[in-house]
Amino acid sequence: MAYETILFETEGPLATITVNRPKALNALSPLVVGEIAAAVAAIRDSDQVRAVILTGAGDKAFIAGADIAAMSQMTPLEGRFFSRQGQDVLFALENLPQPVIAAVNGFALGGGCEIAMACDFIYAADNAKFGQPEINLGIIPGFGGTQRLSRRVGKGWAMELCLTGGIISAEEAKAIGLVNRVFPAAELMAAAKKAALGMAAKGRVATRAVKELINGGFDMALERAIPMESEHFATCFASPDQAEGMKAFLEKRKPNFVGGLNK
Numbered sequence: 001m002a003y004e005t006i007l008f009e010t011e012g013p014l015a016t017i018t019v020n021r022p023k024a025l026n027a028l029s030p031l032v033v034g035e036i037a038a039a040v041a042a043i044r045d046s047d048q049v050r051a052v053i054l055t056g057a058g059d060k061a062f063i064a065g066a067d068i069a070a071m072s073q074m075t076p077l078e079g080r081f082f083s084r085q086g087q088d089v090l091f092a093l094e095n096l097p098q099p100v101i102a103a104v105n106g107f108a109l110g111g112g113c114e115i116a117m118a119c120d121f122i123y124a125a126d127n128a129k130f131g132q133p134e135i136n137l138g139i140i141p142g143f144g145g146t147q148r149l150s151r152r153v154g155k156g157w158a159m160e161l162c163l164t165g166g167i168i169s170a171e172e173a174k175a176i177g178l179v180n181r182v183f184p185a186a187e188l189m190a191a192a193k194k195a196a197l198g199m200a201a202k203g204r205v206a207t208r209a210v211k212e213l214i215n216g217g218f219d220m221a222l223e224r225a226i227p228m229e230s231e232h233f234a235t236c237f238a239s240p241d242q243a244e245g246m247k248a249f250l251e252k253r254k255p256n257f258v259g260g261l262n263k
């Protein structure tokens, strides 16, 4: 598929989605959201892709939010449709079987912060900035921000960021647990690639199990969530990667994981 607003590249087991509207600070128009949805579907159905990086083009912004020019013309019904469109693609991204890193290389505001939070974890450049400034436009986060932010960083920080519209630095975002690691801007992509390729080399059945358990169990009662682990643990033993991983350990060599499909 030909894309107009994103770059979708694969290199071995690694897929990279780059939102590519640097003049508009990579703002998420309905077309961008639709193209990200198409790329995510292609990744979900790929047997080759084993890890994903999401980033923004240029050195100023990851994604500066949903496209305000497009939203300024929306009726309430169109606003609801756009919000649902964004929420659906973020669910699809979050539920990919492959691990996904957000490489945040500048402003991650509004929908940009929301899409980063739908990735498994966030690496940030030292010049990155995060926030949910929708309140300054007379609206609220519409791509899941009120819910994913409070789950990531707790109710107090979610309230402060959504109610004040304030913007925080990469280091502050790291201190509150929004960002895992901060790198000098020039080193961000290399660090994200290294982590992504490391995860791509792990067994697929185990990787998918980790994602399903942490995402699926997060809001469940512990007594119901923990037993799910036993079922996924058992499934790992049905994958050739379990035999290979343990054999490699005992033979003091690196494992070569090949088993299982993403689906």
Ligand code: CAA
Pocket (backbone or CB within 6 Å): 023, 024, 025, 027, 028, 064, 065, 066, 067, 068, 069, 086, 107, 109, 110, 111, 112, 114, 133, 134, 137, 140, 141, 142, 143, 145
């Ligand atoms: N939508 C559309 N265009 C945007 C944009 C956005 N979210 N963010 C920036 N742009 C455009 C600007 O309009 C400008 O375009 P022109 O050159 O054609 O005028 C260009 O990108 C560069 O932006 P600035 O000149 O404003 O750059 P700056 O360095 O002065 O400021 C900024 C950078 C602080 C990020 C500022 O652009 C800004 O505040 N952007 C909006 C951030 C925002 O409010 N995001 C939330 C959107 S609502 C949302 O996301 C809802 C949701 O949850 C789904």
